[in-house]
Amino acid sequence: MGSEWNISNMHLLNEIHSQQIQQETNLSIITNFILLGFGDLQELQVLLSLLFLGIYLIAMVGNLVIFILVVTDVHLHIPMYFFLGNLSCLEICYTSTILPRLLFSLLAGDKTISVHGCIAQYFFFGTLASAECYLLAMMSYDRYLAICKPLRYASLMNGRICLGLITGSWMSGLLSNTIITSLLLKLSFCGPSEIEHFFCDLAPMLKLSCSNTNLVELVIFILAFMDTIPPFLLTLISYVYIIINILQMKSTTSRQKAFSTCSSHLLVVTLFYGSLICVYLIPETNTLKWLHKTFSLIYTIFTPMFNPMIYSMRNKEVKVAFYRTVRKVVSVVPFP
Numbered sequence: 001m002g003s004e005w006n007i008s009n010m011h012l013l014n015e016i017h018s019q020q021i022q023q024e025t026n027l028s029i030i031t032n033f034i035l036l037g038f039g040d041l042q043e044l045q046v047l048l049s050l051l052f053l054g055i056y057l058i059a060m061v062g063n064l065v066i067f068i069l070v071v072t073d074v075h076l077h078i079p080m081y082f083f084l085g086n087l088s089c090l091e092i093c094y095t096s097t098i099l100p101r102l103l104f105s106l107l108a109g110d111k112t113i114s115v116h117g118c119i120a121q122y123f124f125f126g127t128l129a130s131a132e133c134y135l136l137a138m139m140s141y142d143r144y145l146a147i148c149k150p151l152r153y154a155s156l157m158n159g160r161i162c163l164g165l166i167t168g169s170w171m172s173g174l175l176s177n178t179i180i181t182s183l184l185l186k187l188s189f190c191g192p193s194e195i196e197h198f199f200c201d202l203a204p205m206l207k208l209s210c211s212n213t214n215l216v217e218l219v220i221f222i223l224a225f226m227d228t229i230p231p232f233l234l235t236l237i238s239y240v241y242i243i244i245n246i247l248q249m250k251s252t253t254s255r256q257k258a259f260s261t262c263s264s265h266l267l268v269v270t271l272f273y274g275s276l277i278c279v280y281l282i283p284e285t286n287t288l289k290w291l292h293k294t295f296s297l298i299y300t301i302f303t304p305m306f307n308p309m310i311y312s313m314r315n316k317e318v319k320v321a322f323y324r325t326v327r328k329v330v331s332v333v334p335f336p
């Protein structure tokens, strides 16, 4: 009697279970997201399009100039400029994952993006952002060696070590974001489909998933932590040592010289990490939505625009290389 009851009970449970599965598969799976961006105000859209187009052009031209200078000018073939050239190359790709798509949606008024397109955008953005974190850390480590260990600099930072550090930066971002992306691809989304952001970031996408995201969130947290905190600490420690060292210098001129080479870098790093930390540490509430978007704009769009300016205006060697290249080009072009 008891066992019969159990069996029929099990049947019942099985039935309920299969009904549940049916219901889950019957939930309509959405294939498109809507990136809300900056709202619906028509006048604002025109203004923003012009602003972002301007920023994109400045960022592209600035970074392209540095990239070309570092590749073509043999005077700049030293680790410090290899890092700078790689950073420019990275930032050209980095802004291109976000701005063209944003401009398109502002100009065409089309805010939809396919779920897979969204995940792809995240993959490229995430990979390049992690690589940027590590590259900025390597650059501050390079400055630390140059300023605090000048006599041993040549042996501690040569072409081969530089190549290794740069490759490592690119690879760490690629590896962790390949894992994150493969997890994202397994999630299902069943609506709502609106993302209150101007690009496909992780947190807003996870919020829309109807799968169980606990494990995914844990893995993502660990990987995102490893991509940002170690390079952040490395950068911080390097600058603490650099500043201590500069303050201890006897002559004012050498103090000023050392300070001017690294202050520009410090400015870039502060902007980048400051906004990144604000976005990921400030809890997202309705009133802070605009704050969130504005800070996201800083690390996605403004740092890539300012980086080349900050470096070239503060750096004599880059300026000299620039004029040398311009003169070369001018002398080659025949004038009538």
Ligand SMILES: *[C@@H]1O[C@H](CO)[C@@H](O)[C@H](O)[C@H]1NC(C)=O
Pocket: 067, 070, 071, 081, 082, 083, 084, 085, 086, 089, 159, 162, 163, 166
């Ligand atoms: C990037 O770094 C590598 C390794 O040091 C270097 O050979 C290459 O020229 C750099 N690229 C640019 C554009 O600076």
